[in-house]
Amino acid sequence: MSMRNWLAAPLLWVVAFAAQAQEKSYAYWNMPKGVTEISRDVYGLHMLIFWVVVVIGVGVFAAFFYSIWAHRRSRNPKPATFHESTTVEIVWTVIPFLILIAMAIPATGTLIKIEDSSDAEMTVKVTGYQWMWGYEYVGEDVSFISRLDRASDRARQVGSGIDPRTVENYLLEVDNRLVIPTDTKVRFLLTSNDVIHSWWVPEFGMKRDAIPGFINEMWARVDEPGVYRGQCTELCGRDHGFMPVVVEAVPPAEFERWLAEQKGESGAAEAAPAAAGTEVAAAEAGTTTDAAVDAGNEAADEAAAAAPLDKAELMTAGEKAYKANCVACHQASGEGMPPAFPSLVGSSVVNGETAQYITQVLNGKNAMPPFGHLSDKEIAGVVTYTRNSWGNESGPVQPGDVAALRQ
Amino acid sequence: MAEAHAHDHAHDHHGPAKLSDGFGKWAMRWISTTNHKDLGTLYLVWAFAMFFVGGLMSLVIRGELFAPGLQFVDPEFFNQMTTMHALIMIFGGVMPAFTGLANWMVPMQIGCSDLALPRVNNWGFWILPFAFGLLLSTLFMDGGAPASGWTMYPPLVLQTGEAFPYLIFSIHLMGISSITGAINVVVTILNMRAPGMTLLKMPLFVWTWLITAYLLIAVMPVLAGAVTMLLTDRYFGTSFFNAAGGGDPVMFQHIFWFFGHPEVYILILPAFGIVSTIIPTFARKTLFGYASMVYATASIAFLSFIVWAHHMFTVGMPLAGELFFMFSTMLIAVPTGVKVFNWIATMWRGSMTFETPMLFALGFVFLFTIGGFSGLMLAIAPADFQYHDTYFVVAHFHYVLVPGAVFAILAAIYYWIPKWTGVMYNEKLGQFHFWWSAIWINVLFFPQHFLGLAGMPRRIPDYAVQFTDFNVISSIGAFAFFIGQFVFIYNMIQCMRGVGEPAPARPWEGAHGLEWTVPSPAPYHTFEKPPVVDDKEVAAHA
Numbered sequence A: 001m002s003m004r005n006w007l008a009a010p011l012l013w014v015v016a017f018a019a020q021a022q023e024k025s026y027a028y029w030n031m032p033k034g035v036t037e038i039s040r041d042v043y044g045l046h047m048l049i050f051w052v053v054v055v056i057g058v059g060v061f062a063a064f065f066y067s068i069w070a071h072r073r074s075r076n077p078k079p080a081t082f083h084e085s086t087t088v089e090i091v092w093t094v095i096p097f098l099i100l101i102a103m104a105i106p107a108t109g110t111l112i113k114i115e116d117s118s119d120a121e122m123t124v125k126v127t128g129y130q131w132m133w134g135y136e137y138v139g140e141d142v143s144f145i146s147r148l149d150r151a152s153d154r155a156r157q158v159g160s161g162i163d164p165r166t167v168e169n170y171l172l173e174v175d176n177r178l179v180i181p182t183d184t185k186v187r188f189l190l191t192s193n194d195v196i197h198s199w200w201v202p203e204f205g206m207k208r209d210a211i212p213g214f215i216n217e218m219w220a221r222v223d224e225p226g227v228y229r230g231q232c233t234e235l236c237g238r239d240h241g242f243m244p245v246v247v248e249a250v251p252p253a254e255f256e257r258w259l260a261e262q263k264g265e266s267g268a269a270e271a272a273p274a275a276a277g278t279e280v281a282a283a284e285a286g287t288t289t290d291a292a293v294d295a296g297n298e299a300a301d302e303a304a305a306a307a308p309l310d311k312a313e314l315m316t317a318g319e320k321a322y323k324a325n326c327v328a329c330h331q332a333s334g335e336g337m338p339p340a341f342p343s344l345v346g347s348s349v350v351n352g353e354t355a356q357y358i359t360q361v362l363n364g365k366n367a368m369p370p371f372g373h374l375s376d377k378e379i380a381g382v383v384t385y386t387r388n389s390w391g392n393e394s395g396p397v398q399p400g401d402v403a404a405l406r407q
Numbered sequence B: 001m002a003e004a005h006a007h008d009h010a011h012d013h014h015g016p017a018k019l020s021d022g023f024g025k026w027a028m029r030w031i032s033t034t035n036h037k038d039l040g041t042l043y044l045v046w047a048f049a050m051f052f053v054g055g056l057m058s059l060v061i062r063g064e065l066f067a068p069g070l071q072f073v074d075p076e077f078f079n080q081m082t083t084m085h086a087l088i089m090i091f092g093g094v095m096p097a098f099t100g101l102a103n104w105m106v107p108m109q110i111g112c113s114d115l116a117l118p119r120v121n122n123w124g125f126w127i128l129p130f131a132f133g134l135l136l137s138t139l140f141m142d143g144g145a146p147a148s149g150w151t152m153y154p155p156l157v158l159q160t161g162e163a164f165p166y167l168i169f170s171i172h173l174m175g176i177s178s179i180t181g182a183i184n185v186v187v188t189i190l191n192m193r194a195p196g197m198t199l200l201k202m203p204l205f206v207w208t209w210l211i212t213a214y215l216l217i218a219v220m221p222v223l224a225g226a227v228t229m230l231l232t233d234r235y236f237g238t239s240f241f242n243a244a245g246g247g248d249p250v251m252f253q254h255i256f257w258f259f260g261h262p263e264v265y266i267l268i269l270p271a272f273g274i275v276s277t278i279i280p281t282f283a284r285k286t287l288f289g290y291a292s293m294v295y296a297t298a299s300i301a302f303l304s305f306i307v308w309a310h311h312m313f314t315v316g317m318p319l320a321g322e323l324f325f326m327f328s329t330m331l332i333a334v335p336t337g338v339k340v341f342n343w344i345a346t347m348w349r350g351s352m353t354f355e356t357p358m359l360f361a362l363g364f365v366f367l368f369t370i371g372g373f374s375g376l377m378l379a380i381a382p383a384d385f386q387y388h389d390t391y392f393v394v395a396h397f398h399y400v401l402v403p404g405a406v407f408a409i410l411a412a413i414y415y416w417i418p419k420w421t422g423v424m425y426n427e428k429l430g431q432f433h434f435w436w437s438a439i440w441i442n443v444l445f446f447p448q449h450f451l452g453l454a455g456m457p458r459r460i461p462d463y464a465v466q467f468t469d470f471n472v473i474s475s476i477g478a479f480a481f482f483i484g485q486f487v488f489i490y491n492m493i494q495c496m497r498g499v500g501e502p503a504p505a506r507p508w509e510g511a512h513g514l515e516w517t518v519p520s521p522a523p524y525h526t527f528e529k530p531p532v533v534d535d536k537e538v539a540a541h542a
Ligand SMILES: [Cu+2]
Pocket: A196, A197, A198, A232, A233, A234, A235, A236, A237, A239, A240, A241, A243
């Protein structure tokens, strides 16, 4: 390739890239304009400061590169001797200062607008859990849990053999979407049940932290019906990357219908997030302390699965697996958060026929996710552990029993 | 008395123990040394060992992110890598590297024989292996290494396994080490300058380090306090950061960033000093505004104490608080701009040549400014609600830290290594090292701006498929950048072995300063008698 081709290639590539970016339905290399007045204001501010910076940059770097070219020794063997000029120093202090003031004015206006969540027409309480979101329609008696959808969850396991490109909306889809009406000022109250999370929908132009023991506020008035996707943005532990936020905005009439349907659908939908805040935080203190997970040696576990294990070993493995996978819903005490997450203490499933229990852990049931990605030993362990803790006394289960039940 | 003197003399004559004097003697020399040059070398070697370790961790991160889906690490291990990478690079790499440069250069630039507290100096260095031994040992513990990010936010950090107390104590040790280094620098600069070396004649590297040292003394204890509160929250039943007990998890963030923002200037002010030394040398022209550089540094240091909450705009502060931190943060752009303008004015109508130190210094000016621009964007609070905790932030701080702080460290080493070793480094390899680094660092970090804007959160081990392209590019950049650094290591090892052209006392024709008045390599003890300060040498800016 000639020199010119070498220079042209990256340029062509960038152009091709840009053209390709144009066709995408999602944000590809810039902030989305979004679907709220706030998000458009924020986008406007972003582009304004971007162009300010670009203009300053072009000026500064032009001087910089010109000087490198023109004032190199081969062209300018005798250096000038000037230095120190109070006037010049004042000029280049004052001009940036004025530019900053010009920037600060619109930024302040937008900030004031963002922080004004008065006159909201409805309120949704958002609770962060490790690692899912709880949504509660305040005053409507409707609440549910929203977690990563099964297709993504299966594909995202190490060595799943599933190409994420074949999964629709990989990592950006949930089992239960948050549904809100369009053209309505919706206030979100954010809190958390365990650690700090952050709730973000880029198309709404806002993110805000969900903090245990505190309630934060933000709001959105969505103009266009559609599905808007985001993610948790505050590091919240092992599965921080796997707790998407998906909001479906529908016209108000449709929303009313949806809401009525939800209310009709049994009290079972009524869920745990109700009690978030200080009391829950108190109840939680310590329960999740050891949730740090060790899923590293699955292979070794698999190899060991053939031989029957003694109960003590199963209990140890089980306790670890339980803390890593089950505490978030069923709690360290095993008492769960009824009615959403049933208590395992004295449960007929736990203490009953093992095949049914193992199958439920492998494949999940309703709001309980499947745990088929755990090793046989971990599942045997967790079943043994729950069958022999908190007053349950129902004997161990072997990894072989689990293996037999996998299809 | 006479005998003691004779012994001293003999000792001087032999110089410090070499490997050829026997391994035991040689090892003891390095362990027990109180010589600022030895300790400077130790600090620098240490820093590069840590850059290597932290670099390997970043390759685990970039390797995992090379494709969507989890390739080979567990998400928890991924979080351990991001956490450890940051702690090691910041506290094990960049900070010790600057301390090493201060060790070598501060006494030589102000004309004194050593730092004021040589034993403390030895102690300050030898704490580091213990601090990082503790920290790295957590990788092999039950529950693994800390995985809550280097920011250690509670309640998440309280979920750390057995590693937790080790994390806290290693931070305490790093803090003690930095504070001893900082006190030493302050005491030395204020008390031991050669007669005639007034404060406003000091080289800018000395000035920026003096201010940095004050920042360190002010904020390292704050960090120590914050992590101690974590310790008592976990083990002694306090509730500083636990809402259930009347505490507040956000209070930790306020305390942490009250340390953390000055910390980012601790990582960059000495770099400003280095660049302000190198550009005039190779432009053969006096620094345009010496005094305004000093004042700009001081105002940046002052402002750094009142902007901390810009790291936490999303925690839900009162509007007045958000406005205050937005305005104060934007203000920092003013003195920072003054610096950049001064560097360019220094280059203007100079007579520039582009040896490796100059290339790295110019690379610094260009790329640090890009990091400064994204910083200005991040200061706009409403826009920060979008940028916060995305790859845009990752791109921003890596621009100021890698082609910023690290390029300055490399520039400084190329600039002074002839003085340290007495031989010139290989210029061809140096030039190659610069171009290789400058290209790949942009391939590595520039696409991360796009990722962040398009919505990719930071600290995630896997991503939605639309983020694939830029992640692939970024990962390629990471591996290429990393490999290129071995050219530098090889070049420096050759210098340390004495292979290369002998260096004259003043290898750069435009260089000024007392360090160039002593032979190359600088004798083991320099300026035991204070030098006569010649204004032409030190006050070339006056
Ligand atoms: Cu998260």
